[in-house]
Amino acid sequence: MLKLERISKTYKVGAFGGGVLHAVSDVSFDVAAGEVVSLIGESGSGKSTIGKMILRLSKVTSGRVLFEGTDIATLRGSALKGYYRQVQGVFQDPFSCYNPVFRADRVFSMxxxxxxxxxSAAEWEEKxxxxxxxxxxxxxxxxxxxxxxxxxxQLQRLLIARALLLDIKLLIADEITSMLDASTRIDVLNLLAELKARGLGVLFITHDLSLGNYIAERTVVLxxxxxxxxxxxxxxFGNPCHPYTIKLLDSVPRLHEKWTTTEPAAEEPWVREELVEVEPGHFVAGGYRGSGAGSGVREEPAPR
Structure with a gap:
């Protein structure tokens, strides 16, 4: 349904725009109907930028975003309106999506x-x-x-209800549980699981690994x-192979273990590496082959 083909996003930075910031570099993955894909990474890793490019809130610098085989960059007029009828986003702060001087249900009248x-008014009220x-x-x-x-x-769920009114096929859920308490968070996640069962595809953008593990069939780590x-x-999650994934999993608090202070690991120079399939369907940058969470072991890159 949704396919990202080597999409990148760069920004001009510095004095007179002389520098270039690579916010997203050659990212490719897909989301099928009735599937939840978690997009996981720390703050500033490019997760929300990818969501905005899918929703055409930010222009793709290079690469293509395809929805049902059509490059969304080519959509204009009624075709673009039709796209938004099938693809919607719900974002981190629900309060910012409402005008405080209007009642919350104004999002439905729009x-x-x-x-x-x-x-008719009666039919719309029923819907x-x-x-x-x-x-x-x-x-x-x-x-x-x-x-x-x-x-x-409640506001977050009203925004999801707003998307449902359009009978959408794909939901971009960008950190939608980060401002919710624990009990409400589970309610929203279970709601997404129910919608998935009806055939809705969900890109679940989060920095919380436990939530991604709870809800998603596939995971993309940025x-x-x-x-x-x-x-x-x-x-x-069961056999993390890249040192960064292992580091993320090691950072998750464990209920039955005391927190201890450890020296932060030295930051390695970052060089983007090609993805290598290390087991069926499991791709890792540079061919890293870890031996489980917390191993931190790197073997020789797999043959390319």
């Missing part, structure tokens, strides 16, 4: 004006209530409220704008 102008109920909210308790009267979890490891989530 959809009606743009995509369903001929729908909205069905979408709100689908995200485990009581329409009578949330519709008509102002943003400050609702929790972050470092400094490049993919360093990707594959089935069980293989990436």
């Amino acid at each position: 959809i009606k004006e743009e995509y369903f102008p001929g729908t 909205v209530e069905a979408a709100v109920s689908a995200v485990r909210l009581n329409p009578g308790q949330v519709l008509g409220k102002y943003p400050h009267q609702l929790s972050g979890g 470092r400094r704008g490049s993919v360093v490891e990707m594959g089935p989530t069980g293989r990436v």
Whole structure:
């Protein structure tokens, strides 16, 4: 359904734009219908930039983003509007998506004006209530409220309901649980799992490895704008091969272990390396072959 072909994003930086910042470099992966793919990496790794390029909120410098075989950069007018009817994004801070002087359900009326102008008021009200109920909210308790009267979890689920009204095929979920408490976070993740079961494809952008492991079939790990490891989530988490992935997994707190102070490892010079398939469906930059989480062992690169 969604296919990224060696997409890159660069910015002009420095005095008079004399320098170049490589925010994303030659990233390729795909998302199928009914699949959740986690895009994982630390802050500044390029995760959100990739989400914005998929949503055409940021222009691709090189490479292509294909949706159902069509390069989205070529879409104009009604074709672009049709794209947004199938692909939507939900972002980290739900409060920033609402105007505080309007009721929260105004996000639904904007959809009606743009995509369903001929729908009667009664029919539209029925559609909205069905979408709100689908995200485990009581329409009578949330519709008509102002943003400050609702929790972050309720506002986030209303945004997902807004996307459902369009009968979308792909959801870009960018850090959508980072501002939620633990119980609400699980509710939103379980909701995404239910939507996946209905055939919705989800790109789940997060820096939280535990959440990615919980929900995704496949995982893509980013470092400094490049993919360093990707594959089935069980293989990436169960047999991490790249030192950066191993480092990320070692950083996850463990419930039954005390926190201890350790000296930070020296930062290695970063050179982007080609991905090598080290086991079926499991790709690692540079052909690293670790021996499990925390091993930190590097063998000789696999033959290319």
